[in-house]
Structures are given as structure tokens and as C-alpha cells.
Amino acid sequence: MIQNQSLAARFQELTDSERMFRELYFAKKEPDQLRRYLASLPQERQKPVRDWLQAEKGVILSELTENLAEFDFSDNVIVTRHARYTPAFVHKHTFFEIVCVLEGNCVNRIGDTCLSMSDGDLCMISPGVYHALQETEGSHIFNILIKHYSLMETLSNFLLQKNALAGFFIQSLYMKNTKHYLSFHTKGDREIQHLLEALILEEVSAEERSRDEQHSALKEAYLNALLNLLARSHTEAAECEGISVANSRLIFEIQKYLTSNLQTATLQSLAEHFNYSPSYLSRLIQQSAGTNFSKILRRIKINKACSLLSNTDLNVNEIGEQTGYRCQRQFNRAFQDVIHMTPSEYRKQHRLLLL
Template identity: 25%
Template sequence: MKILNLDEICRQLISSAPRQLEPGHPLGTRLLSVEYSKSAKEIKTYPLLSSQRIFFLCWDFCGRNQLRAAMYPAPDRFCYRFAFESGAKTQRHTHDYIELGYVVKGNFRQNISGKDIVFHEGDVCLIDKNCIHQDYLSCQDSLVLFFGIENNMFEEVINEHITTEKIITFLQTALMKQNYLQQYIHFHPAANARKEIEPCLSLLLTELYENKTGASYICRGLLLRIFKILSTDYDFSLTREQQKNISWSVFEEVCSYIQTHYQSVTTRELMERFHFQRDYFNRLIRSKTGMTYSEYLQSIRLEQAKRMLIETDLTISEIAEQTGYHNKGYFYRIFTKKYNMTPGEYRKFI
């Protein structure tokens, strides 16, 4: 397929679909479910095989309350045509995968976590997999792309260290299993951002449409480029509440890991696991505890040493080793400084 500009390629992919589905068809309603309840929430699962790690959905609002939609790759290519009433919205829903939205033409309005947001041409919205949102169906001529990214592929991409620390903070939080913060990021393009990102999006659409051998590897590379562009050529901001929630979630994850691996944990190990710069851990822990990373780790080790002195018959040398201190003299010194008695005195006193 010839690589066209993004607007042209989107509409060509829709118009080239061999099947035209009528309103109410099960495949069509999978792509677009109009609001039927103010309180119900749909959970949209990843629609492809695990070997197909990314897909895109294109919505073409043709005016006169008409919508055409298509999804690729798909085992059976089709276009879904739908007429809607003015003011129509989709049903409130979440995904079990990450969604990246891009406004190719016109404007697009969503309600995300109870907040109405208007996205303009060139804007990007990254929505985490637990975030409740709802789409407004536009009466104006507009074109919107949605990319569904399988969670493992998304994690591989962000682990390449191509984005800024602030974006990684959000992305890492979105992937934490216990996270239900319902977060999103709204990216605003800088002056030349569209010239950078739209050729990558066009190539990505072409690969997903043709779905040839090796497409998944090419798509992964294109996603790396796209996230790099988002990091360098787009502006974004998080609300104070979002920053607070994300910070606490990351802090809990980091501290849980330190407490489990206190004997041998290093900042390099934390960098490799959580993908932040070394200074980030110091700032994070100080903001929540008032202690530096070293002070926090030492407090955990000494608490474990106290527990062992009370609950075990291990020698003090063995306790020092098991709490990460290979220099017995240093262990004695910091223990005595903190508790105003030696480890031996503490064991007898308790």
C-alpha cells in the first residue's frame, strides 16, 4: 500500500473494507456501544490473539450524525456504519489494555473519570487500563484513531528508557497490578510535533493493515519512536491529585521491594527494576519519610536486627551478616548510635 498522509490513509483503510456492517451487528457493537445506562460500566477485553500485540480502531465522523468505523488487524475486514442522534455518547467503559488516542482531524470530546475533556487536532490521550471513560459522538467532520496496546508489549516499550522520568512514572503506575487510580495523560503538540508523529502513525497503520510476517517487530519499533516523540515534542501535565496518587503508589511498590530484599538491595537494582534514575529514589523516599534512601534502608535493617535479637538464638555476627552488614564493627556502631545500647545489651535488656 502506498504511504499517504494520515488523513488519507485512515479514510482509505475504512473505505477499502470488503464488508459493510449494518447498525446492531455484533461486530459493530463491539467497536461502538451507545449509552444504554447511566450507571452500568462495560469492561472491554483485548480483542485479538496474544500474538497480535497491537491494533487500531478508526472512527470517521462524516457529518450529518454519521460514523464509519474499522479495526485492523482483523480476521474479517469490515466497516461499521452507524447513524446516531445529536448528543449521543458511548456507554461508560474501561479496557484491560492500554489505549492511545490520536485526533487526526477536527475535535473529539471524552468524559474521563468524570471530567469532560476536548481533544484538538494533533492531541494525544494515553488512558490506563482501569480508567472509566465515555466518548461523545461528534456531529462535525472529525477523524480519531485509537490504538489498543497489549500490556506486555506496552511494558517492553516503556522499559527502553526512551521517555522522561515523569512519563515513566505514570506508565509504570498504570501497569502495577494493584493499581486502580484511573489515570490518563493528555499530550499537547508543540510546533512541529505533528510533522514528526504522523509519518510514524501512518507507517504503523500500514503495518497493522497489511499484517505481514514480522509486522509485530516493526510495530514495536514504531511505538518506540512514537513514545520518544511524545517525550520530546509534546507537552503534558498531571493534576496535583494525580501526581500525589502516583507518587504514593510508586513509593509503596519501591518500599515493598526494599523491605523484601533489604539484605542485599542496591540502588542499581532498583533502577533496573523500576526504570527510574538513581536520584529519583532518594527524592521519593525523602518526600514520604523525611529520610534519605540510605537512612531508610538502614532503619529497615536495624528493625530486622532487633527482631532477630529477640526472636532467634543467632549470634550477633550472624545477625549482622543476615541484615546486610559484613563489617561487625560498623553494625555495632550504628546499632548503638540508634538505640543507645549495644546489640548484646539490647538482647539482655529485652
């Protein structure tokens, strides 16, 4: 149950979208009723509703990115409310998601796993994992969304820790055979609930007033505090696939060095930093991450480039140089291989969200 009365009062009434989803929710209970409902819709609404029904069956698979207009990803961390009665459409996304059940119940289908969630449950979902959320009537569910390419900046100190939660984030970013989810049961933990509600309230309050320069910093501080409390008190009871903390720690230390030396880093310089031979370090990276040094370095360079494209006015040539690409053509090709659009296209899409 939501403890903060100011927060609870904001979500008593259904929004226009929720009323529309509610009509569909009850119409789906009987085939004849659904046919009549679809026939009664204006022509322009029929296709979106039919698409939702197809997506709910998994016939249409959606991919959500940081560049979609419905997500204001001008901050590294955003909080959205899961609209009540939303169809359980199958989708994946390029960002991290934390599903938070403040009140009620839902079934979170993640890949082949059906995860039952109730009051106080939180579930971290990796980028690129297909999932769908089926809630029960009257639930209050929120999603914390975290930019994948700025994760190291947002959670820099937390990711240095040796625990399963930090390991989950590192493996999701840089290692193959990514763990799909990590779920926590925190019902009765008042500190966790207080932090969650403070984070949500900070987000919704900003929608009603002009954002100040503390808004983004506060959300990141609340998130870091929340993750630290989860790591301290709830990791032993967490539901997850196996996570290798030792391997994740090594990959994080490698990532930290490469980030600080993007323009000059090589396998040789990295090996010297860790006092390994290049051949041994190469094998160690392959065993730990399931990928090679070059691919990890490229991923880190492109993550940094995304951040610079989104948050600075540097031109594309300068960003290529700052991320270690002396040839503009090489930078463009590497960026397209990872992000599937040119740096200019990425900047244009993201800047539209900031205007």
C-alpha cells in the same frame, strides 16, 4: 488531516458497521424518529442497539479485555480504528489505550473529566478507568492498544527515563491512586504525525497481506519512537493529574530487579540490592506506591505468567515454577486473585485468538 494519501484513501467509504451506527446517530436526534427506527429493525438487531443506548447513558458498564475476539492481541501493540458514529458507550479495559485524533473533533469523558480533543491530540488512558468517546461527524480517530502485562518488555528502555510520560505508565501499573489520563496537543508536529500514520499503515497493510516476522517489531519500534518524541517536545504542555517522577523511577527500579529475580526475590534480598534496611525499604515502597512489597511482587509474577501462557507451550506447572511459585495450588490461587480466571482458562481464551 491525514497526510498519507494511501492511508486517507482507505478510510473514505463507510464500513457496514459505520453505516449502521450512522442510522442510529441520526435517529437519536428526535425521540419519535428513534422509536420508528427501533421498530423497523429486525428482532435480532433490536437488543444490541438498545444495549448501546443503555451503555451510552452509563446504565450498562462494559469491561474490555485482551481476550475479546474483536481484539487480535497476538501482538503486544495493536492499532484499531474508532468506527465513525459509534455510540459513546461507557467502558473500561485491562489494557492501555492511546486515543489519537488525526482529523476532526471529539469529547473524551474520562471519569468526571470532559476532555475536548481535536486534530493532532493524543490521550493516554490507564487500565481500569471508565471513559466514553463522543466524536463529531467526519472525524478520523484511531486507538493504539498496549498489553498491560507485557508493557515492561514493549517499553523497557523508555520506562527508564525520568519524565512524566514514563511516570504515567509506571504509576498505572504498580501504584495506587493511578492517574487516569495524560493528554498531548501535537498539531503541527510533522514528525509525530508521520510516525502515527506509519504505525497505522503498518497495521492496516498487514490485514491485506500475510504478516511477516517484522510486523510486531515495527509496531513496537514506531510506538517507542512516538513516545520519545512526545517526551522530548510535548510534556510541558500536557494535560494530566500530578505525576511523581521520583516515585515512579524508584518503583521501576524495584520492578526491574524483581523481574530478573522472580524465583528468589524477597524483601530482604531487595533491601540488600538497594543498600536499605528491609523495614526502611518497606516503608518507602508503601509511601511511593501506596501498596506493599508482596502485592507488587505478586503483580509482576502474574504479568510474567500471562506472557508465558500466551506466548509459549510451557505447561502450567512449569510456568508456576518459573514465576517463583513452588506450589501449584498457590500459583492458581494467586493467578485467580489477579486475573479472575485460572491459568488454563486464560491460556485457552488467548490461544483462540492466535488460531
